[in-house]
Amino acid sequence: MAHTEQSIDTLISISGTLASINLALVAILAAKTSIDHVEVAADDFFLFSSLGFLFVVVLGYLAQKNQGSANANRLVSISEWIFSGSLAATVIGAVLMVYSAV
Template identity: 75%
Template sequence: MAHTDQSIDTLVSISGTLASIGLALVAILVSKASIDHVEMIADDLFLFSSLGFLFVVVLGYLAQKQQGTSRSARLLIAAEWTFSASLATIVIGAIAMVYSTV
């Protein structure tokens, strides 16, 4: 995939939104009166994925600032891998939440 300014902007925008959603889920779980073991694991997964998405925002910003250099390309690749890992983590957390309600 060719990296463009638009792809970097999209990655940063989506990561910011998903970080906010993950932090909201953490806040909802923490506010519950009782939380079981599976919900605690899901809470941690949502927190780690949010941190990963925030890291993607930072990497995307740095990649934009160094546009056109080889370092920019490496930062963007790191941002894409971090985004993928964070997305997988939030999906695993969602599966754990569904499992805890069943």
């Protein structure tokens, strides 16, 4: 699959936004007076997914700087995989949050 400059820009933008949202969720969970085991697990999922999204931002930036080289395509592929994993971790964290609220 050919990667365009616009797809890299979109990936960086979305990753930055999702990293911010996940860090806000971590802060909200940390502000609670009592946290059960499920919420601790959700907190960890949100934290690690935010770190993954931040890595995607860095890798996307490096891919933009090295555009046209073989390394750029590899960086974009790696960032897409990390993005997918981080998005899955966010969904798992959200499911755990809903589970703990029920």
